[in-house]
Amino acid sequence: MTTRLSQLFVRTLRDDPADAEVASHRLLVRAGYIRRQAPGVFAWLPLGLKVRRRVEQVVREEMAAAGAQEVHFPALLPREPYEATGRWEEYGDGIFRLKDRRGADYLLAPTHEEVFTLMVKDLYSSYKDLPLCIYQIQDKYRDEARPRAGLLRGREFSMKDAYSFDVDDAGLDASYQAQRDAYERIFQRLGLEYVIVQADAGAMGGSRSEEFLHPIAIGEDTFVRSAGGYAANVEAYRTPAAAPVDASGVPAAIIHDSPETPTIATLVALSNERYPRDDRPWEAADTLKNVVLRLTALDGTRELVVVGVPGDREVDMKRAEVAFAPAAVEAATEEDFAAHPGLVKGYIGPWGPNGPVLGETSSTGIRYLLDPRVADGTAWVTGANAHEKHVYHLVAGRDFTADGVADIAEVRPGDPAPDGSGPVELARGMEIGHVFQLGRKYAEALGLQVLDENGKLVTVTMGSYGIGVTRIMAVIAENAHDEKGLIWPREVAPFDVHVVAAGRDDVAYEVAETLVAELDAAGLDTLYDDRPKVSPGVKFGDAELIGVPLIVVVGRGAADGRVELWNRATGERDEVALHEVLPRLRAAG
């Protein structure tokens, strides 16, 4: 098949679009693959659609190989199933909701666990029907607060979402592994580097969850990995609990005046000036910072918690969101402090269910949680729950205890991997796939049960597996481009070869016509730049921008039966005889 550039619905642009923040967005727009229709909403021109379909094809083939069956669900869905699982509310502003002419509530589905679950409930009733894995490739919707970066984070985007159904945990493990393996094959075929990281299951519920991250500086996710093979999303990283230490040599706790020390930095400076210790200066790591957070449960009830973290670490609010999910987490407000005068801002100390360990007030009902690093026997400088007073030598387990652990401090390079595989480093990645063991959450909420071998009703256990098709296309573009344009891997390139007629006379065009007919006959999908009166320089620029990996230039040598083979990725240009073109293209493929 030959597509003539003179006929193709495309225009390349010299200039970057004003709103494009990342290379894939800039280049996909400039090369005429996509055009923005609204924030995070794109139209697909012929070039873009071809690449998208090729990515979909790779996904389809690997889904089929993994035994998954393709179905297609609506984007427009009624409220009720999402109400039954609580997600209608949980999604908050993150989804598009609408009403039909009768006032019934609908949403544009961001993901389809509920309706797949209900469909299996409708069709299946026996353990003999399982395992089952069904998937779709379908346009999904999320009302992102900041749709940005072109296809990397859109509001309308194509996703492959698969759902597995099993009678028992071993079955779920096998279904999960089959999808996980399929994802590895997909990313390998697409030439995309990936790291599989432990992830938090978040709003999806369930037990085990891993993300496929493509390491890239513009990635929206931070993950940690150790040389020994541990990898996790920072939200899923679990700080190992520190071992207890011997506190027998620690003096008794003592309260000191600490004027104007509402921050860790001012406290450390004052401590070294007024209350120096013999062996070494006080550091931020010697202080215990007590942070007040406001939790809002799904039913709207609110709770304050105080969390003690070493003073040299900040709280990571994303980790806090995961730790306290499904409750929403915010910093406490002035109103909260006003309601609890015992919370002396800047000077808060350990705080228990019966009120503060130190200080004057008797506010109760506020849980006190501790960072896992605060082991029994460790001594701290911390607030004394009184204005401009701190307590020194306050020992965990001796002088105060907590109601529980809150692992919400930031993760840093050098922190230990929880599996003992060494210190971690931090990197940025873009999520390109996600596999979840949902367990029985959705099946329970929606009543999906089957009869087991003994004729007893058992609740089905499920997995959910997503790949962002349009995002993958953008990640490939991020990954494979240079300053001149895109460089597609052959597996997803819009064409097998790009033939450029670049001579100034008719001979080049005649030779090029013969060549593309030959390539067509050989079954190659060819883009032919047949535009008359367009200079070779402009044509070369367009070829580099469009990024078909193999280019054939039919130019001055055409009259002598010679053309140039141009490798877009390496920039190499070889002069070859015409009859060598097809064998060379085949060898390159």
Next chain:
Amino acid sequence: MTTRLSQLFVRTLRDDPADAEVASHRLLVRAGYIRRQAPGVFAWLPLGLKVRRRVEQVVREEMAAAGAQEVHFPALLPREPYEATGRWEEYGDGIFRLKDRRGADYLLAPTHEEVFTLMVKDLYSSYKDLPLCIYQIQDKYRDEARPRAGLLRGREFSMKDAYSFDVDDAGLDASYQAQRDAYERIFQRLGLEYVIVQADAGAMGGSRSEEFLHPIAIGEDTFVRSAGGYAANVEAYRTPAAAPVDASGVPAAIIHDSPETPTIATLVALSNERYPRDDRPWEAADTLKNVVLRLTALDGTRELVVVGVPGDREVDMKRAEVAFAPAAVEAATEEDFAAHPGLVKGYIGPWGPNGPVLGETSSTGIRYLLDPRVADGTAWVTGANAHEKHVYHLVAGRDFTADGVADIAEVRPGDPAPDGSGPVELARGMEIGHVFQLGRKYAEALGLQVLDENGKLVTVTMGSYGIGVTRIMAVIAENAHDEKGLIWPREVAPFDVHVVAAGRDDVAYEVAETLVAELDAAGLDTLYDDRPKVSPGVKFGDAELIGVPLIVVVGRGAADGRVELWNRATGERDEVALHEVLPRLRAAG
């Protein structure tokens, strides 16, 4: 490729779904092709998706053959382009509207003229770029008042919509013809009978428009056709103007009392009793009925019109809608009559801009329009604009004239085709395709101009061409089924062949396994009913319900190397030797 029925995500149902009004809906649900998710919104199970993809494939091939290029636009679109053409308002309750988190207005697009126009404006600027035809196959949305009949009228449905762009009318004619030809090929390949009827362009604007209707009793459209080749939607049928007749022998008009004759029937009865004429009895066709309609323009302004139609015909409100478009049409209300006491209900007569021709009042500003059958010289019995009074021998052109023509009376079998090709008959049809010459309406509203050969800016002229992909699938099912189930044409069948292992012993299954492996190797797409412990009767019933056109039964004869070839459409079952199966299947294909 072989799909084992034991693994396929499907369940057949014995009973019809309660909400299914038509055969395609009943059978597609019962055979496990689709399932309803909300009114007019369906999920596609593997069988249904396969057929849908095959229909799409036929459409894609013929679009490519017609030189159309595939693109893909979003379903979620901003209000502004639809505002610019007035359609945001015009669609009324017929579309889904929603707001994003910032309060911006969006719609789920019912059709994409606006954004295709804007895209061409963005990319192209010269006559050299045209002609262009671009299309998409994409899920569309309409908030139908009565989503019914399964896929025949859904609220989420797949459509192929193509748009052509030309510099001049001759170009548009050629583009229109290319799409029209492609539609004929598509329906021929799908084995779908169609009638191309003249249609009214309606809300789409534009000049020429034809519908492809599939003649079917459950069709939602009524069309007329003559033996001589004329065919039109009833809304598009134009009544030929009647020739003037000689009224010299008609006596002067005379007003008679006509107590209790507010209807044509009572008027005719009274006329024959009290005022009989010599040659023949009065008939409804001798009377002129004056109907009062209320028109509401797009800007909300209202107008009353009186339309005179022969008393033996009803007004067809759908034809009236077309005749008065874009104004909305309703019957006048009691309020309207109260505001115009000169409109004496049941006794209204011809009415001019200066008030009624007869009667007492002087209400003005109400236009009087006449059916084209009311030729000059024809004489009528009609209301005298006074309670219980009618006028006889009132002659058009002599005693009254109209402000214009209103061709809104019902069309009847035997009415003349306007092209002189004989009397028409009426039939019901389902719209399966629609081609429009939009002209310059959208290009003008959105500023799509290109430079012509002389460097002058000219407005582009457009066409719009739609095929309902999911509807076509339902129409095929309506067209090809029997009481036992579906009967797919091979072009869109979900599988090439359905192999049923129907023996009670292992031999049948062993032979069937060998056979499906052979069919697989030969490249056939096979559905294999390998279910153990399911009776042959149930398997045969499922095969008839699912409707793969060719069935191979591997049963009692299997041990002797003999199987049955079963033609689903004809019901014929031939016993053949195993080695004959593949050649026979190929011959049948």
